[in-house]
Amino acid sequence: MTLPGAGALEGVGILDATLREGEQAPGVYFEPHVKAAIAGLLDDIGVEVIEAGHPVVDAEISRAVYSLSRRGFHARIAAHARACRGDVEAALASGAGFLGIFLCVSPERLRERGLTLAAALDQVTGAIILAKERQPGLIVRFTPEDAVRSPVADVATAAAAAAAAGADIISVADTTGCMIPGSRRSLYDWLSRFRDELQRRDARPRLAVHCHNDRGLALANALDGLRAGASLVDASVLGLGERAGIVDLAALLAVLAQDFPGSGRWRLEKVAELYRLVSHFSGVPIPAHFPVMGRNAFRHCAGVHSQAALRDPRHYQSLDPAPFGLSPEFSLDHMSGRAALQHALEGIAAGDLDRELFSAVLNQVKAVGRKGRTVGSDELGWIVAWERAQAEGRPALLTQSA
Ligand SMILES: [Zn+2]
Numbered sequence: 212m213t214l215p216g217a218g219a220l221e222g223v224g225i226l227d228a229t230l231r232e233g234e235q236a237p238g239v240y241f242e243p244h245v246k247a248a249i250a251g252l253l254d255d256i257g258v259e260v261i262e263a264g265h266p267v268v269d270a271e272i273s274r275a276v277y278s279l280s281r282r283g284f285h286a287r288i289a290a291h292a293r294a295c296r297g298d299v300e301a302a303l304a305s306g307a308g309f310l311g312i313f314l315c316v317s318p319e320r321l322r323e324r325g326l327t328l329a330a331a332l333d334q335v336t337g338a339i340i341l342a343k344e345r346q347p348g349l350i351v352r353f354t355p356e357d358a359v360r361s362p363v364a365d366v367a368t369a370a371a372a373a374a375a376a377g378a379d380i381i382s383v384a385d386t387t388g389c390m391i392p393g394s395r396r397s398l399y400d401w402l403s404r405f406r407d408e409l410q411r412r413d414a415r416p417r418l419a420v421h422c423h424n425d426r427g428l429a430l431a432n433a434l435d436g437l438r439a440g441a442s443l444v445d446a447s448v449l450g451l452g453e454r455a456g457i458v459d460l461a462a463l464l465a466v467l468a469q470d471f472p473g474s475g476r477w478r479l480e481k482v483a484e485l486y487r488l489v490s491h492f493s494g495v496p497i498p499a500h501f502p503v504m505g506r507n508a509f510r511h512c513a514g515v516h517s518q519a520a521l522r523d524p525r526h527y528q529s530l531d532p533a534p535f536g537l538s539p540e541f542s543l544d545h546m547s548g549r550a551a552l553q554h555a556l557e558g559i560a561a562g563d564l565d566r567e568l569f570s571a572v573l574n575q576v577k578a579v580g581r582k583g584r585t586v587g588s589d590e591l592g593w594i595v596a597w598e599r600a601q602a603e604g605r606p607a608l609l610t611q612s613a
Contacts, residue, residue, distance in 0.1 A: 224259030224443045231262040233451035239493045243275040252485040254284040257477045265291035267301040280306035294338040315356035316369045336376035343377040352380035359385050367408030374414040381416045388425030390432045398432045402439035419443035424455040433458050448489040461503040479534040510540040514548025517541045521550050544580030559592050571598040
């Protein structure tokens, strides 16, 4: 039943984009003091880079990036910029230690802008050289947007030019979430070809992956990217971002920490607090069945499952909730069996019901469950008191202890 490790991944880092990509989810905006709280938790968790915003978008975002850059975090604070002087200067003025420059080099997008590939490369390399001259310690990432739908040779030419101009990281973006592991559109294959093309151009930048979730495959594609040699993954809380968003941070952390031992060390016990905070201030609820952070993620329901999981949760769980400060739970509803009820009764110090009363309580729990509700511990105490009173032929006093 124990799982072998999924493989070796050395030195993998996480770039959290909640404050930048996350604000591209409709209706989501984090005020500067909320950004500061979110960034503090991200730094506690130990992500390598916190992408804090695109300073040229507005003055408040610029001030937030400026303020986060001075917090003395372990994480680098990243500013986003198009490949143009104005954006780069705004990003430099924000004091960020990491600059992300993006430009799409697909033939369609270049034609639309009336640009040749050579002219686009001039823009990109000009922006990188400017940034590195002004701030030599700066880490610069170049993202050829929509890389995976662009000719790999053009992307490699752009990436090699960017690296020669001083870019430290090339981020391969699946901007539309179109890649499918194991298919002819696999990110593993694309990135492998891309690495070969880079080596042919004598360029060896660090590689990152930015995977959108349009097909629900963002995390699977990101792992494919790591397998092909990327070492930095973009993620966000709840996967917040454009359209269906990007890789969910908690799921990524769970997989990296539990399935690829040695790939990094993160303080997972802070993740639940981070998700509560971001969900509250983004107005985006955490779906109940969301991996890791959903309220049902470690909750067992059906009688057969609960009975086995009460003996050993690993019978029906392959992820350990403990590093996240969570534990297995057992729901009471129409699917519940005797084991889950006995466990819940012990939880309210009522584990010694006689056979008839126990059956009456179980029937009532199932009756409530058939109405589409689960029974919590308070309600279970009321049911016990009610059924006991019924059995004794007296009115139920719901304030009495069970
Ligand atoms: Zn994106």
